[in-house]
Amino acid sequence: MRFCAESPVEYFRELVESAIERQRVDARELTTFYLVKLLCGFVARAGGNPSDDQPLALRLGQALEAGGREQRALLRQLGDVSLFTSGYFSDSLRRKVVDVDYYVSLGGYAYGSLSRQEANSFAAVFAELSQKFVAFVDILSEVSERSGLTSNADLLRLYEKWLRTGSRRNGQLLVERGLVPNASIGSRFLQ
Secondary structure, three states, X not given: OHHHHOOHHHHXXXXXXXXXHHHOOOOOHHHHHHHHHHHHHHXXXXXXXXXXXXXXXXXXXXXXXXXXXXXXXXXXXXXXXHHHHHHHOHHHHOOOOOOHHHHHHHHHHHHHHXXXXXXXXXXXXXXXXXXXXXXXXXXXXXXXXXXXOOOOOOHHHHHHHHHHHOOHHHHHHHHHOOOOOOHHHOOOOOO
């Protein structure tokens, strides 16, 4: 297995860089490195899936009530969990009370908040993660699919994800599978 022959950093760097290139996402080198380290960190923890019983909205409330270093750490954790879960484990959100759009919204907000803290040396990375959150979800989704650590989403689920997020990548996958995405129906028909 290729994974065993390389370090996790090398393995994920190759996957992330090729997904960025294939999807034509303009990403800073430091943001690419951040994604690689994010993947390595989560995979090193108990199989990767960041299962925490506390809802993201409560985490956000705690972060906003905290100050200084604690607030930054909580916002970063919220952004990281949201990005990783919605990208790498989006199928795990199926049949949950909240869906991928909830994670996209809160993760983008958390990174956006971090980007406005000028003293943070990663402010530009967090700004890029916030502004291109859906594109980076797509990057992590491709990495997940290529690493073989997730199940394939069915066509309907892919279409639902595309409707909820407007993801360019999911739209392209639908086209490749013979469906023409139609945003005019909106999400009002999905429950």
